[in-house]
Amino acid sequence: MHKKIILIVAAAAISGAAFAQQTLKPEDAIKTRQAGYRYLSWSMGKIKANVDGKFDKAQVIQAANTIAAIANSGMGALYVPGSDKAVNGVQTAVKPEFFTKPQEVGQHAQAFNKEANELAKVAATGDAAAVKAQFGKVGGTCKGCHDDFKFKN
């Protein structure tokens, strides 16, 4: 696929325009995307514990598949209108620019998805050094988006 088309598709997915969706209230959309990130973070932590300590191939595969699935889960649809700031007592760390720069967001999303899918492939080989390297690349895509679009806690 042409690179420009990929970017447009990624931006559309992130903006939630790609699919029909059940309607979520902004506060529920915030809670659900935060749930996705928390679950993602848990699985990232599992892989970190494995590459830093005893490497359990089965656990790494399990965690990498979870990360890839969440990356591919269409999280962009959770950035609904009205979820750009705290609503009904539910806080969000997203910067307002996230909602006005779909192309930049799409680039981050595309990078994350690519590296997460690659991590699932690398995990399946059981090569601990390769997992460690690819895990670093996934973490880099997280940081890239956080630097641009997430307020520091």
Place this chain on the structure above:
Amino acid sequence: MHKKIILIVAAAAISGAAFAQQTLKPEDAIKTRQAGYRYLSWSMGKIKANVDGKFDKAQVIQAANTIAAIANSGMGALYVPGSDKAVNGVQTAVKPEFFTKPQEVGQHAQAFNKEANELAKVAATGDAAAVKAQFGKVGGTCKGCHDDFKFKN
């Protein structure tokens, strides 16, 4: 694999004994398992919207893959000691029996994983009627465990 062995493996996975794990505080384990269920619920809601309304094969595959990945993610490890009741202000709806009946919990976990994995396979076919039927089976396994081990809100 012999049925008894599957049950033991499922029970061990649910009890968190199957894998070495990074250490989670009980309150963080509760938050993380609740995050997993919330994200799961979102994906279940997507499939429901598709089988009740316009059927978008791509979205159903995406949601079914997310459900299967979370089912296979080793959630059992999130039921750490001390997470059987509210801790440091974090509530939980789990019944105490969950922690004393690993075999029954394992049976629920095994049923959920089996039906969730089957849902991912059925979703890939794009057969809306088959997805609807299999989605009902997955929901039945959720309800089965909730009836036994989750306090009603």
